[in-house]
Each structure stands twice: as structure tokens, then as C-alpha cells.
Amino acid sequence: MGLFERLDIWRLFGKMTNSPTGRRFQSSCRRLVEKAMRPLAAGRSEDPLPFMPLEKALPECRVSLITTTGVHLDDQDPFDTASALGDSSYRAVPSGVNVDCLRISHTHFPHDRAEADINVIFPIERLRELAEEGAIGSVGADHFCFGFDLHVKELVAADSGSAHEIARRLQEDGVDVVLLTPG
Structure with a gap:
């Protein structure tokens, strides 16, 4: 220890x-x-930035959220905040979730505004509104949440990284766009 x-x-x-x-x-x-x-x-890499232009208009796109703010359902295990390196696991949150069932277990930012309105860090209700208004095509079936983590190599490891698993799940769900909310 x-x-x-x-x-x-x-x-x-x-x-x-x-x-x-x-x-x-x-x-x-x-x-x-x-x-x-x-x-x-600025300017530390010679590699061009990866850019994937949308192949269809945003009103035709399916959109999901990915957050590193430690959001999870009240019946899911909270993220491990005691470890100095964080927690490399993730939690899937279904699209139809009642926002009153969401909790925050990330300890490295103030929660007061997010607790008053979870959409500040996890804009699930705003996504639903955008879909209803036709600004986006639909909302993905699940959204994916991470807590504080310094295990980046574990997240992207080709054989076991959760980033690959999430990408597969998003692809299977037909998600075109992901909105990232950092914590």
C-alpha cells in the first residue's frame, strides 16, 4: 500500500x-x-489530428454520451475513489434512466452544480430534447461512464481494454456521434 x-x-x-x-x-x-x-x-506532435467527418446530417445521427465524471446508477457500485491511480472500470447507463437515480462518485471536482442539475456533466435530458426537436436523429440505447483514472494503457489495451468494448457496443447500437463530457 x-x-x-x-x-x-x-x-x-x-x-x-x-x-x-x-x-x-x-x-x-x-x-x-x-x-x-x-x-x-500546442504543437507537440507531428501526427495529423484524427478527424472523422460525419457521413450524414446531424438530424439523422444517433448520439450517445461518454463521461469521465464518475456518474453511475444508484444501484451500481460507485467508482473506486480511494486508489491513487483511480478506477479503470466503466458503468453503462441506459438512455431512459430517471436522472434522480444517478449518482456521482468522482471526488476531484466540486459537485454542487452537478447535484443541482446532473445535465451539467451528463446532459442526458438535453440529448432527449434534441432528439424530440429533430436536431439529432435519436439517442443511443446506453451511455458510458468512467471515474477518475490514470490507467490509460488499460483502457485502450487491444486485448482487454474497455475502450474497445465500448466502441463495439456503440457500433452495434448504430451510434454515429459520441459527446464526451470530461471530469
Whole structure:
């Protein structure tokens, strides 16, 4: 067991972040990190950015959500927030879910706005409205949720990565577009 796990730093950090003082601290840290990282962020790769133009109009597209905000159903296991490296598992949330059954187990961002309106981080009701209005063709059968995770290699591993499993499920469901909401 590492030092972070023994001291339960991640859980303490999450509790602090969800307080007024913690939000001010987080805002200050964010500005410092952005300033320090800005020179490193742009133009680091010679590879062209992957771009997949839509083959049909958005009103004909089926859309699903993928989020890294730790959203899950109240009857699903919460994400492991005690591990310093996070939790590489995912939770599938059906399209017709009642938003009152959704919970957040990600501890590294303030929850107050998301708890007041889950659509801030998981815009399921907005997707339904867009489908009803004809702005998108339909909403995918399932949406996929991750918690805080630093196991990127595990997510994309060709033989066992959950990213491949989710891509297969989305393809089988006929999803054309995925909206990503980061946490």
C-alpha cells in the first residue's frame, strides 16, 4: 500500500474540493497549472489530428454520451475513489434512466452544480430534447461512464481494454456521434 492510500489523501482532497475554500484553492491551482502547461500544450506532435467527418446530417445521427465524471446508477457500485491511480472500470447507463437515480462518485471536482442539475456533466435530458426537436436523429440505447483514472494503457489495451468494448457496443447500437463530457 502506497503513501497516498495510507494517508487517504485522495478522499481528503475530494472533500476539500467540495467546499467553498477548496473551490477557491482549486481555481488558483488551475490558473497556475494552465500558465505552466501552456507552452507544452500546442504543437507537440507531428501526427495529423484524427478527424472523422460525419457521413450524414446531424438530424439523422444517433448520439450517445461518454463521461469521465464518475456518474453511475444508484444501484451500481460507485467508482473506486480511494486508489491513487483511480478506477479503470466503466458503468453503462441506459438512455431512459430517471436522472434522480444517478449518482456521482468522482471526488476531484466540486459537485454542487452537478447535484443541482446532473445535465451539467451528463446532459442526458438535453440529448432527449434534441432528439424530440429533430436536431439529432435519436439517442443511443446506453451511455458510458468512467471515474477518475490514470490507467490509460488499460483502457485502450487491444486485448482487454474497455475502450474497445465500448466502441463495439456503440457500433452495434448504430451510434454515429459520441459527446464526451470530461471530469
